[in-house]
Amino acid sequence: MSTPENTLRAQIEKLVPLSDADWDLLLPHLELRMVKKNTLFAEEGKMGKEVGMILEGCMRHYYTRDGEERSTYFYFENALVGPYLSCITGQPSQISIDALADTQLIVFPYKRLAELFDANKTWERFGRKLAEWALIGVEERMVGLLTLSPEERYNQLLAGNKQKIIERIPQHLIANYLGITPVSLSRIRNRITKK
Amino acid sequence: MSTPENTLRAQIEKLVPLSDADWDLLLPHLELRMVKKNTLFAEEGKMGKEVGMILEGCMRHYYTRDGEERSTYFYFENALVGPYLSCITGQPSQISIDALADTQLIVFPYKRLAELFDANKTWERFGRKLAEWALIGVEERMVGLLTLSPEERYNQLLAGNKQKIIERIPQHLIANYLGITPVSLSRIRNRITKK
DNA sequence: CCGTTTTCTTGTCTTTTGTTATCGTTTTGA
DNA sequence: TCAAAACGATAACAAAAGACAAGAAAACGG
Missing domain, CATH: 1.10.10 (Arc Repressor Mutant, subunit A)
Structure with a gap:
C-alpha cells in the first residue's frame, strides 16, 4: 500500500534492501509534519536533530554570508532532506532549510538513525550508501562550478x-x-x- | 613501531578504531608502490581498482575538459588517495590521478575493502565514516566556490x-x-x- | 478585486576576469 | 652541460560579470 511510510521505505531501499524487521526498527519513530511556506525546517546555528523525506512541496537549503542568503540545494517530492552535515559532525548547522511552498514531510530523529547504525549492520550500510550517494552529488556539482x-x-x-x-x-x-x-x-x- | 603499515592503520583509526583482528583482515593485501613523477596512478576511462595512502611525495586529481586538465585535489603525505568515486559507483573513472613528484604509496585493492564491508561491521562503519569525511570536504569546497x-x-x-x-x-x-x-x-x- | 510586494528584464557604467603575447627565470631531460 | 620546455610576471585588449537603477510583469494578501 502506498502510505507515506511505504514511500519513505521505497526511497531507503533504493540504497539498501531492508527486511521487515529492519524497517520496524525505524517505523515507530516516524512522524508526519507540515512545514508552512517560508518557515524553517532547520536553522543555522542550531544542532541538526531531524531528517526527513518530502511528501509534497519543496524546500531550499541555504547558507548565509554577509547577511545574504546563498541557496545551495532544492528538494522536491521524495527527496531526503535535513541538516545532514550537522547531524554527522555533531556541530551546529551552518545552513538553514526552509519551505518554498507548504511542505508535507515524514521525519525522524537522526539520533534514532545513529542508534540503528550502532545496532544493525544493514542500517550501518544504509549510512554508508547515503553518504556515498550525497558525495557523488556534491562532487558533480563542484566539478560543474570548477569547469x-x-x-x-x-x-x-x-x-x-x-x-x-x-x-x-x-x-x-x-x-x-x-x-x-x-x-x-x-x-x-x-x-x-x-x- | 612506525612502519608504513602502521601509519596507514593510524590514518584509518582516525575514523574508526580497529581491533588487531580487524586490521589483520586488510594487512595481507597491502602493497608498497612507487609512482614516478608525471606518471599515472589512476586513469580516466578505466575502472578504479586501487586506493592507497601517500607515504612520501604528492599527487594530483584532475578532470579533462576540452583537452584541458582541470586539477581538483592535491594529496600529500598521509592522505588517502584513489579513484574513489569510480570504486563506489562501479563506473569508469572520470578522473585521472598522477604524481607531481616521485611518490611512495601503500596501496590495496578497493575490492578487498568492499569484501570487508560485507564481512565486518567495523569495516562497514569505516566505509561510512570515510564517505562522510569526504562529503564534508567537498561540501566545504563547493560552498567556497559558490560564496x-x-x-x-x-x-x-x-x-x-x-x-x-x-x-x-x-x-x-x-x-x-x-x-x-x-x-x-x-x-x-x-x-x-x-x- | 485591488493595491502592495516580489520577481524579472533591461540599460548604463564599472570592475573583474579571460585571452594573447612577450620576456626573464627556472627546471628538465637528453 | 646545454638546449628546450615549463613557469611566472606583466601588459594590452576583449569579454564577461557585477552594481545600480528604473520600469514592466507577476504573485500575493487582505
Missing part, C-alpha cells in the same frame, strides 16, 4: 535531470544556485532564447 | 590548513584548483603583496 561557465551550468540544468528546478524555483534563487547574480541569469536566458 | 570570490578563496588557502598546497604545488595548478586562470592568480598575488 563550466555560468551559461554552460544553466544549460546543464535545462538538459539534465533537474528540470524541476527550472520549473518550480524562482529565478533569483536559481541564479544563486548557479553562483551568479539574478541579473546575469536574466541575460543568459535572453542570450539563449535568441539562438 | 567566495577568487581572491577570498586564495586567502582562505593561505590562512587555512592547506598551506602545503601553496608551498608545494605549481601556481598554474593552484589557479586551476581555485577555478581561475594562472594570469588571474598572478594578479591576485600581486594585489595581495601590495597590501
Whole structure:
C-alpha cells in the first residue's frame, strides 16, 4: 500500500534492501509534519536533530554570508532532506532549510538513525550508501562550478535531470544556485532564447 | 613501531578504531608502490581498482575538459588517495590521478575493502565514516566556490590548513584548483603583496 | 478585486576576469 | 652541460560579470 511510510521505505531501499524487521526498527519513530511556506525546517546555528523525506512541496537549503542568503540545494517530492552535515559532525548547522511552498514531510530523529547504525549492520550500510550517494552529488556539482561557465551550468540544468528546478524555483534563487547574480541569469536566458 | 603499515592503520583509526583482528583482515593485501613523477596512478576511462595512502611525495586529481586538465585535489603525505568515486559507483573513472613528484604509496585493492564491508561491521562503519569525511570536504569546497570570490578563496588557502598546497604545488595548478586562470592568480598575488 | 510586494528584464557604467603575447627565470631531460 | 620546455610576471585588449537603477510583469494578501 502506498502510505507515506511505504514511500519513505521505497526511497531507503533504493540504497539498501531492508527486511521487515529492519524497517520496524525505524517505523515507530516516524512522524508526519507540515512545514508552512517560508518557515524553517532547520536553522543555522542550531544542532541538526531531524531528517526527513518530502511528501509534497519543496524546500531550499541555504547558507548565509554577509547577511545574504546563498541557496545551495532544492528538494522536491521524495527527496531526503535535513541538516545532514550537522547531524554527522555533531556541530551546529551552518545552513538553514526552509519551505518554498507548504511542505508535507515524514521525519525522524537522526539520533534514532545513529542508534540503528550502532545496532544493525544493514542500517550501518544504509549510512554508508547515503553518504556515498550525497558525495557523488556534491562532487558533480563542484566539478560543474570548477569547469563550466555560468551559461554552460544553466544549460546543464535545462538538459539534465533537474528540470524541476527550472520549473518550480524562482529565478533569483536559481541564479544563486548557479553562483551568479539574478541579473546575469536574466541575460543568459535572453542570450539563449535568441539562438 | 612506525612502519608504513602502521601509519596507514593510524590514518584509518582516525575514523574508526580497529581491533588487531580487524586490521589483520586488510594487512595481507597491502602493497608498497612507487609512482614516478608525471606518471599515472589512476586513469580516466578505466575502472578504479586501487586506493592507497601517500607515504612520501604528492599527487594530483584532475578532470579533462576540452583537452584541458582541470586539477581538483592535491594529496600529500598521509592522505588517502584513489579513484574513489569510480570504486563506489562501479563506473569508469572520470578522473585521472598522477604524481607531481616521485611518490611512495601503500596501496590495496578497493575490492578487498568492499569484501570487508560485507564481512565486518567495523569495516562497514569505516566505509561510512570515510564517505562522510569526504562529503564534508567537498561540501566545504563547493560552498567556497559558490560564496567566495577568487581572491577570498586564495586567502582562505593561505590562512587555512592547506598551506602545503601553496608551498608545494605549481601556481598554474593552484589557479586551476581555485577555478581561475594562472594570469588571474598572478594578479591576485600581486594585489595581495601590495597590501 | 485591488493595491502592495516580489520577481524579472533591461540599460548604463564599472570592475573583474579571460585571452594573447612577450620576456626573464627556472627546471628538465637528453 | 646545454638546449628546450615549463613557469611566472606583466601588459594590452576583449569579454564577461557585477552594481545600480528604473520600469514592466507577476504573485500575493487582505
